[in-house]
Amino acid sequence: MNDLMTQIYQYSFAVDDVLLYLDTHPDDQDALAYYQCMKDARETAVAAYECQFGPLTKDGVKDSADYWTWVNGPWPWEGGGSKCGTMRKGCSTR
């Protein structure tokens, strides 16, 4: 798994977990701040990943006028999820 996907897994899990905590503790200020921090980090990692490797959600499909990149594999259940994909020109990973 590449570094960006590892980051996405980690930040996304932090979001998934604190989300459930906030549902039953909606006034916990530390958890609110943690959610915001993890959500922002996740968004940055997802944007960088999508730029290089293609969309994670349909909203992440870039202006690919000549081909619907959403259909490109691998699909998650196939394993080795992030091995495919090629670096695109003009892509910033920052």
Next chain:
Amino acid sequence: MWNYEKRLQYPVNITTPNAKIAKVIMSQYGGPDGEMGASMRYLSQRYVMPYKQCQATLTDIGTEELAHLEIVASIVHQLTRNLTAEQLEAEGFADYYVDHTAGIWPQAAGGVPFNACEFQSKGDPITDLFEDMAAEQKARTTYDNILRLVKDPEVCDPIRFLREREVVHFQRFGEALRVTQENLDSKNFYAFNPAFDKMGGDCPCRK
């Protein structure tokens, strides 16, 4: 409304097929305490839940269970792909193979098809939340049982993740139950059903 994200909640990368263990793990797809029942249970219970924190909990845990369903299916798929009919038969998979080839279909390890009777939506917040807490423990026990049978670390790793989430969900449902009880009459939690007896005064048990 749901949005699909093209990744698993936790990665599954299994390199050694093993149809024998797939048949056991399949129970957490469509078995009595599996992820299909879990997601349907919570997502179905939401509609008459009167408290907003509990509505959020049921929605978000129900959604996570859909991601767990996908993880379990991916494990079963990766354990059964690229095997011949002879290999599947030798690993005790012939009875599943004859009906489903190597496709994914919800059944228990013993072959019993998924059935909506494997979860409840009772329309009473206390009843439903106790069901949910018990369901999380039953799923945790099933994952513990699977972990005693599975030795492949590539399989154990995602199973351990799923097991841990059952423990977290149990905790959150316990908190949702506390929220519910704080909204009720502390002298008699059962005085009325807040999902049905809107004013709390017309329950037969109060007469």
